[in-house]
Amino acid sequence: MRNIFLVIRREYLVRVKKKSFLVMTVLGPLLFVAFYGTVFWAAASSVDTKTVQVLDESGLFRNKFKDSETLKFVFTDKSIDSAKAAFPSSEANALVYIPANVIKAPKSVRIYAAKNVSLDLKSDIEKVIEKEIEDIKLAEAGITHKILEDSRVNINSETISLSEEGEKTSSSGAATVIGGICAFLIYMSVFIYGTQVMRGITEEKTSRIVEVIISSVKPFHLMLGKIIGVALVGLTQFVLWILLTTALTSATSAIIGSQLSKESVQVAKEMNKAQVPGQGMPGGNVDNPVTEVLGAVASLNIPLIIGCFLFYYLGGYLLYSALFGAVGAAVDNDADTQQFMLPITLPIIFSFVFAQFVLRDPDGTLAFWTSIIPFTSPIIMMVRIPFGVPAWEIALSMVLLILGFMGTTWIAARIYRVGILMYGKKVSYKELVKWIFYK
Incomplete structure (x- = not known):
């Protein structure tokens, strides 16, 4: 037994005293936190406000495109040829053309840009147009969008374990x-x-x-x-990895959290207030x-x-x-x-x-x-x-x-x-x- 203990002691001390062990023990959590912080920094710094010109010949979308932190919409009354000619000299990132017959031909919408537009920008524009066309068609059928939204139900069931100790809340996730x-x-x-x-x-x-x-x-x-x-x-x-990673992650989260804008916090509060009472806890x-x-x-x-x-x-x-x-x-x-x-x-x-x-x-x-x-x-x-x-x-x-x-x-x-x-x-x-x- 004494010999086994001596071998254990030798194997443990030889490896723990190695520089590679000390470096990886400290470097592992640092790399994890660095990756964690870099992802959040990239997500925050990559958000740039883009300007989008909208040429709406149908007149149905004048007040439907809402400005956000990432998108700013500017409407123009020029003809499509004049708008395309003036677009290169403008500061806009994209030009959205909505023809007069967009209800009957929704695929006739065009997005012009100096370079390819991002998938997110294309998706945001299409969602606004799709939603408005849906509302118009539902109104013609005598169904308002509010009725449609009220008919949708989001089920969030609670799982409860039944045992000899009685009922106990559980979480599958x-x-x-x-x-x-x-x-x-x-x-x-x-x-x-x-x-x-x-x-x-x-x-x-x-x-x-x-x-x-x-x-x-x-x-x-x-x-x-x-x-x-x-x-x-x-x-x-x-x-040591668990302790260091927990400490560094907590510190990084606190720093990132303190840099969040007051507007974002206010928006979150407003969204919480807007929820229907009784659907939460x-x-x-x-x-x-x-x-x-x-x-x-x-x-x-x-x-x-x-x-x-x-x-x-x-x-x-x-x-x-x-x-x-x-x-x-x-x-x-x-x-x-x-x-x-x-x-x-x-x-x-x-x-x-x-x-x-x-x-x-x-x-x-x-x-x-x-x-x-x-x-x-x-x-x-x-x-x-x-x-x-x-x-x-x-x-x-x-x-x-x-x-x-x-x-x-x-x-x-x-x-x-x-x-x-x-x-x-x-x-x-x-x-x-x-x-x-x-x-």
């Missing part, structure tokens, strides 16, 4: 998002840190350092120490998006999700890293690892693919069996848990994952004890099976 994020994080961590174990063992083997280490440490203790040591490194980096209050998000997250069993995430994160890593370690001990260089990587990575990839179907039916047969099998349970079970999973299924999945880790570790140890000192031999699957049953 929040469960889907949280489950997907947890599954993706486990998927990435297994690949990143499992590969680190494999490469670390391969480097020590090729440099012959392992020959010195094996003289004082049993192969199984060495392999187990490496696996746990790298797991702690990954967990440390993971926790209970009691006639207006729906608040922030409140809805917080309520959706609060409806989930957060302590259970965090606890299960840590267990399946470590369990999935330990199971696969043992196999990665066996591959690293069996080969002499990184090029030879490719032939043995496919059987290990396929279950991980299949798990991520199956997760897309499990999100649609978290209680189906596929969801149950893939969340029980140790090779797929770390990802699939984390997709299911936010939706609610019976305690016995979680317990069975955890027990099988522990047994799976013990089994893969035993197999990896049998391969490791022979392969770690094997040089210059091309290893095959048949040879690996022989190593497992060597006495």
